Amino acid sequence: MKLARTAILAIASVSLGSAAIVQAQDQTEEPEMSELERRLDVDSVLFNATIKEEPDDDLLELGRLVAMGSSENGGSGMACITCHGVDGEGDGSGAFPRLDGQAGWYMYKQLQDYASGDRPNRVMSGIAQRLTEREREAVSAYYAAMPSGDLDTAHGSMDGTLLQWGGQLAAVGSAEKGIPACVNCHGAQGTGLPPSVPYLAGQYAGYMELQLELWTDGTRDNDAMDVMSTIAKKMTEEDMRAVSEYYARVSNPATDGAEAQAEYDMPAAE
């Protein structure tokens, strides 16, 4: 089943596809719930979105409310969409990753870890603590079910050699430095391995670079067995920048169905 991407969201200003243009958020518009529910018929989307059980329309509806800033306890105090966007597109500042189509369980675990302090973050900890368990599940499922694709973000000009090095680290790692390849866990195309491993393809370079730095200094250590710290500590700042800039340029497969995914067999750096 291939859904026409433009039919998925009732946001007139967003035309999706490989040349998607994300405009300034218009919060008066909301994703059409029925379209998000229909996407749950696609196995890959469902698997991506599954938290503890299969999401249903109630969960997605609640997730939408949480994203808009409402919740059982009178709201988290902030709407997710304020920073991460109504479509989950985030921004390139380095602080706000894109969430659209990200692995649902992964996002749910991050919320749990923000709340508990396992992933320290002054902004997110307070927000996550004010959400109930079910609200964390709901908003994670909601963004996981959101269709993703390439953002039309402007990548700064980049030294080709450095980009090439980033691609090499991603694909085969470094025998000299003892760095395993990113594709080991994050998938051949950088699309992650739901439920627990997030995608890197099309994520903001600034965000990924910052996370690698946080792993290096031990601020972040909430992944399974702290594997990422071990890896990040072997990387130089240049390595981090190279691999982050590389993945930011890898095409993020449109997640509106299996057919669409097949079009992205060969990701390539720009």
Add this chain to the structure above:
Amino acid sequence: MATELPKTDVVIVGAGWTGLAAAKELADAGQRCVVIERGDWRHDATNFGAPEEHDELKYARRKEHMIDTPTKTLSFRNNSDQTALPMRRLGSFLPGKGLGGAGIHWNGQLWRPLPSDLQMRSHYAERYGESILDGMNVQDWGVTYDELEPHLDFFDRVCGTAGVAGNLNGETQEGGNPFEGPRSADYPNPPMKASPPLQMFRDTAAQMGYNPFHMPSANVTKAYENAYGAQLHPCTYCGFCERFGCGYFAKADPIICIYDVVKDHENFELRMNSQVLRVEKSADGKTATGVTYIDENGQEVFQPADTVCLNAYALWNVHLMLVSGLGTPYDPETGEGTVGRNYAYQTIAAASVFFDENVWSNPFMGAGALGMTIDDFNGDNFDHTDLGFVGGGYISANQTNGRPINYQPTPPDTPSWGAEWKQAVRESYLHHVGIVCHGSSVAVPENYLDLDPTYKDAYGQPLLRMTFDFPENDRKMSAYVLSKAEEIARNMDNVRAVGTVNRAAEGESYSVVPYQTTHNTGGAVIGTDPATSVVNRYGQMWDHHNVFVFGACLFPQNLGYNPTGPLMGLAYWTLDHMKNDYLQNPRPLMDA
């Protein structure tokens, strides 16, 4: 005429665990080492990364990391009355090739021998009387557990072994293996996780009065800097250990643990794609002068050396000795000669446990050494009086993988194909665990290695010929240990069916076709008597004092454990005596 190269101090045949350990230790001791390896250069980062490495068809079925049988194989028969035929496909065992050798595609189950294992003849003779060993070539190793302990401990710190100590300096520890020899230090890393079936095995075994513990694992559980300063990463339980390299730097292997810290050493040189043909001897035959090999360009060259280290796979070490005329070949008619004598294997049986839908095993989350084990029926940990056999094995619920081609468990009496089979796989895949009986193997006069009279390899050399069948002793042992495993399986909760398989069942001959284990042992055994051993207790050949031998070919008989731990303990023991005694004054370290 072979080209003669400049002489080196030490030539090392094979770049696996023992070869690279020898190179590292001897290079540090000031010896110029040349390592000769038949296979390709490779590295964990560049060659073993997922998703390419997680190709079950390529690596597990087509065995890309293993020896090429069209180039190098052996011939096989069950007994001397048969005519051996070449093994044209790998099956029962899987020797490796390339940098890291079989240490790349192992599971990482890292054991120590029991103290009594190393003194098997004297131990059994003392406890039960010598006659219990009638008809067997069971021998003492000539080296004791206490002597090997520092070296076993060192190798634990090379691998970052994960586990729970059962005996720390003589004090029994809760949760460990109470039968193990004393450890001078705890495991470097905490044990692996226990999946639900492993927890059930642990609880059931404990209720039955046994002593369950986490299998010692070289799948590293925390970020770890090893004894050489190499960095290892935590295991992700991806389920691709055995038959695969580990791209996560999580399964200790010879490349990341040793090669990376010796590769730039001024005394280290590695020559890949080079096939050693034979060890050359001096005119008087008392010493070796070096090795002749075919280099990467197909040229035959001679590498002279003061010292020769044989670090090939157990079987190929024996083959090299036989084709080089090192030592005296074993003659089964007279019982004389030692090279090829005491070949032994591993006696494998298993119980297959099928749970109902309430128990989820999720086998795709596994690791090569993810296991819960009891050692109550291994070695001489139990009374053998009137049992009619010696030896034993560990019983272990293992969750190594759930790979799609090979992992299709079905309960007994399921058809082997068709709709019913598919239904059974669907029902069983997520609700199953295997319990392996990893049994010892005694040496008997009838089982041995020699050269095949008919078949030759790609280099024109006669094939190694293996003559082997399971000794009666081991068949009895296997049936006994399997019955204990089955009993545990049936006592577990939520079990709807239990199947068993016994490779050494009465009435069935050993077959080289179904995979069992790559634990071939013996053929060049260690000891204190030149009439029954090829090397002295330091791993030095009796007949050629500048030839040192490494690996499982040294085992006088096979113990109930995986061989990597014991053979690496022996390797570091030998290297210790080379560095601190032999090299200063090259001579026989023991009087014949």
